[in-house]
Amino acid sequence: MNYTEQIREIASRLLESGQVDMVMAWEKGAFDYQSLPYVARSREDIDKIIFDDYSVHNLSTSLLRYRDSNEKIAIVVKGCDSRGLIRLLEDNQISRDRLYIIGICCSGVLDPLQAMINNSGFSRAKETPGPAAKCATCIQPNPVIYDELIGEPQEARNPGERFEEVNEIENMTVQERREFFEDIFSRCIRCYACRQACVACDCRTCIFEETRPQWVGRETSISDNMMYHMVRSMHMAGRCIDCGECERVCPMGIPLMLINRKLIKEVDRLYGPYEAGMVYVEGQKPPFSVYDEKDPDDFI
Amino acid sequence: MKFFKKGQIEKIVERLAEKADVFVPMLRGQQSGFFSWKSYDENYDDIIFDLLNVYSPPKNIILPQTEKMYSFDQQGQETIIKPEEIPVEPKVIFGIRSCDVKAIEYMDEVFLTRTFVDEYYKARRDQVAIVANACYNPGTNCFCKSMGVDHLNPEAADVILREVENGYVWESKTDKGDILTKQVEDLLEDQEVELYQPNRFVRKVNYDGVAEKLKDLFDHPMWERYSDPCQTCGICTYMCPTCYCFDVQVKNWGDEGYRFRCWDSCMYREYTLMAGGHNPREAAKERFRNRFLHKLQFFNERYGTPLCTGCGRCIVTCPAGVDIIRMIELIKEAEPSV
Ligand code: SF4
Ligand code: SF4
Numbered sequence: 253m254n255y256t257e258q259i260r261e262i263a264s265r266l267l268e269s270g271q272v273d274m275v276m277a278w279e280k281g282a283f284d285y286q287s288l289p290y291v292a293r294s295r296e297d298i299d300k301i302i303f304d305d306y307s308v309h310n311l312s313t314s315l316l317r318y319r320d321s322n323e324k325i326a327i328v329v330k331g332c333d334s335r336g337l338i339r340l341l342e343d344n345q346i347s348r349d350r351l352y353i354i355g356i357c358c359s360g361v362l363d364p365l366q367a368m369i370n371n372s373g374f375s376r377a378k379e380t381p382g383p384a385a386k387c388a389t390c391i392q393p394n395p396v397i398y399d400e401l402i403g404e405p406q407e408a409r410n411p412g413e414r415f416e417e418v419n420e421i422e423n424m425t426v427q428e429r430r431e432f433f434e435d436i437f438s439r440c441i442r443c444y445a446c447r448q449a450c451v452a453c454d455c456r457t458c459i460f461e462e463t464r465p466q467w468v469g470r471e472t473s474i475s476d477n478m479m480y481h482m483v484r485s486m487h488m489a490g491r492c493i494d495c496g497e498c499e500r501v502c503p504m505g506i507p508l509m510l511i512n513r514k515l516i517k518e519v520d521r522l523y524g525p526y527e528a529g530m531v532y533v534e535g536q537k538p539p540f541s542v543y544d545e546k547d548p549d550d551f552i
Numbered sequence: 553m554k555f556f557k558k559g560q561i562e563k564i565v566e567r568l569a570e571k572a573d574v575f576v577p578m579l580r581g582q583q584s585g586f587f588s589w590k591s592y593d594e595n596y597d598d599i600i601f602d603l604l605n606v607y608s609p610p611k612n613i614i615l616p617q618t619e620k621m622y623s624f625d626q627q628g629q630e631t632i633i634k635p636e637e638i639p640v641e642p643k644v645i646f647g648i649r650s651c652d653v654k655a656i657e658y659m660d661e662v663f664l665t666r667t668f669v670d671e672y673y674k675a676r677r678d679q680v681a682i683v684a685n686a687c688y689n690p691g692t693n694c695f696c697k698s699m700g701v702d703h704l705n706p707e708a709a710d711v712i713l714r715e716v717e718n719g720y721v722w723e724s725k726t727d728k729g730d731i732l733t734k735q736v737e738d739l740l741e742d743q744e745v746e747l748y749q750p751n752r753f754v755r756k757v758n759y760d761g762v763a764e765k766l767k768d769l770f771d772h773p774m775w776e777r778y779s780d781p782c783q784t785c786g787i788c789t790y791m792c793p794t795c796y797c798f799d800v801q802v803k804n805w806g807d808e809g810y811r812f813r814c815w816d817s818c819m820y821r822e823y824t825l826m827a828g829g830h831n832p833r834e835a836a837k838e839r840f841r842n843r844f845l846h847k848l849q850f851f852n853e854r855y856g857t858p859l860c861t862g863c864g865r866c867i868v869t870c871p872a873g874v875d876i877i878r879m880i881e882l883i884k885e886a887e888p889s890v
């Protein structure tokens with residue numbers, strides 16, 4: 253998958269006509285396997301723009317830093333990333349008319365981060381890794397919202413296997429589950445990278461940064477870590493768009509998608525059929541952003 | 553020359569572990585770091601003396617991510633303060649690479665010199681003996697040599713191991729090292745072996761003049777531009793062997809509680825948030841700039857070296873691909889007058 257030429261053409265058209273102030277895409281890094289988020293602001297920048305198999309990042313998250321400005325922004329999104337745009341639109345983080353969306357029908361991407369780790373002497377795996385984990389069960393490879401579309405529409409991949417790991421955990425005994433979660437969460441170094449990478453985490457002041465009162469302690473102890481993860485995952489319920497960025501960036505290899513998928517499954521079961529960020533209807537809100545008297549409350 | 557065969561390495565660790573808590577580089581499931589030999593599980597852990605380095609730096613052995621300082625208990629008019637006892641158990645960091653040894657030297661500067669001695673740090677540091685593993689085969693993103701690190705002769709090491717054909721040379725450097733040598737003497741052979749020629753570095757950068765130049769670049773538009781991809785996630789600082797920032801926090805229930813310190817990062821909002829609500833480093837641009845200015849200018853002004861040992865971890869770990877080597881190059885290219 254290499255759409256560099258098409259994107260450069262669109263970018264030069266948009267920037268030269270002044271239709272947008274910036275184009276969010278990728279540039280090449282120091283290695284073949286490194287593609288990096290890049291913002292082109294002028295004609296001179298256009299030659300740096302690329303889109304290739306390593307364009308894994310969900311750029312929609314970066315729109316948050318422009319939420320208070322007026323700049324018009326062209327952004328390149330894959331199927332999963334485009335669902336992030338819908339989240340931002342639903343939460344009124346950015347208005348539709350500030351965006352020019354260049355959608356890519358995505359045949360799957362590779363992870364530059366994993367390739368860096370493997371090739372830098374930090375792992376036994378020397379070879380370049382296969383497709384990014386999120387792509388294995390991608391339900392939406394084609395953009396759900398766009399102004400211009402590149403590539404041929406793609407089929408969803410292995411939708412039947414999407415909740416396989418979740419089901420395995422559900423089948424554990426309570427004790428086994430507890431041990432499993434204690435093991436994974438005790439590794440967390442509370443760097444908050446999973447939060448920073450997440451488009452659904454769009455609060456201006458995050459609960460984990462509140463100091464008066466401090467809702468979640470700052471110790472890297474099992475109880476504070478559990479609390480962090482419980483709150484993070486609950487806040488993702490009905491909001492996670494399955495882009496996999498949180499798990500990808502986690503330096504401790506914590507299987508965050510397992511937890512996100514469990515919540516995707518539960519929200520769909522309790523409030524669904526529902527899947528976050530699949531269609532944009534103006535004014536529409538995700539399940540946990542509205543209150544309805546018919547909401548299930550038998551757990552109270 | 554003192555020498556031991558590769559197959560002996562676990563025996564050596566085991567011997568040292570009779571008298572100390574020995575930290576060994578391991579892959580433990582998804583984790584990669586220094587773990588105590590006491591917790592080694594041969595069915596699960598993979599000892600990695602043969603790999604370049606561990607992903608999580610060893611700084612937590614001397615500067616734990618969370619460290620209790622004292623506890624308090626208010627009883628009527630009286631407050632009872634109980635300092636936290638730091639367990640006195642000798643430790644050995646076994647197989648640490650030269651860049652990470654240098655990082656400990658930098659932390660020593662910060663916590664032990666210039667009129668203030670951090671007692672918590674000192675208590676842990678004094679117990680640590682360093683058995684370093686000299687680097688003959690630098691990795692793809694290593695540039696320690698460019699940052700003034702001697703990858704073959706780490707200064708603060710008590711013992712230096714040198715990988716050779718079939719084994720390692722054991723070179724004691726200090727009194728602490730001699731004590732360790734005594735412990736394992738019968739496992740070492742006297743033998744003349746040929747040392748490897750070190751491989752060349754793939755990546756290099758010229759740091760000369762960068763600290764000076766940065767003085768005029770504080771308001772340069774480059775910071776806005778190059779911080780574009782940065783998500784202020786802070787992984788670069790938590791995974792960095794030299795980043796030493798911490799915060800002091802409290803946990804209490806009723807009249808009792810304790811104070812502890814925990815790692816902090818200049819990439820976070822709270823780091824510079826002031827009581828009135830103002831934040832002088834509101835956005836990625838300011839935080840990103842601080843990280844590079846501290847590493848490449850401010851630390852150098854105070855201690856005469858950059859706060860970067862060229863281990864390459866931040867380059868590898870940054871989800872957005874921010875690359876400190878590239879940043880140094882861009883700083884050198886920047887026109888200060890803009
Ligand atoms: S929780 Fe993870 S997968 Fe879900 S939207 Fe956020 S970053 Fe993407
Ligand atoms: S990215 Fe990983 S280590 Fe960092 S806070 Fe999230 S789960 Fe924890």
Ligand code: SF4
Binds near residue numbers: 781782783871873874
């Ligand atoms: S790891 Fe990269 S994205 Fe995260 S704070 Fe550091 S430079 Fe920014």
Ligand code: SF4
Binds near residue numbers: 788792876
């Ligand atoms: S700044 Fe980066 S390369 Fe330098 S010591 Fe820290 S992690 Fe290593």
Ligand code: SF4
Binds near residue numbers: 819842846847
């Ligand atoms: S100020 Fe930032 S760059 Fe400097 S030591 Fe602290 S966390 Fe690291």
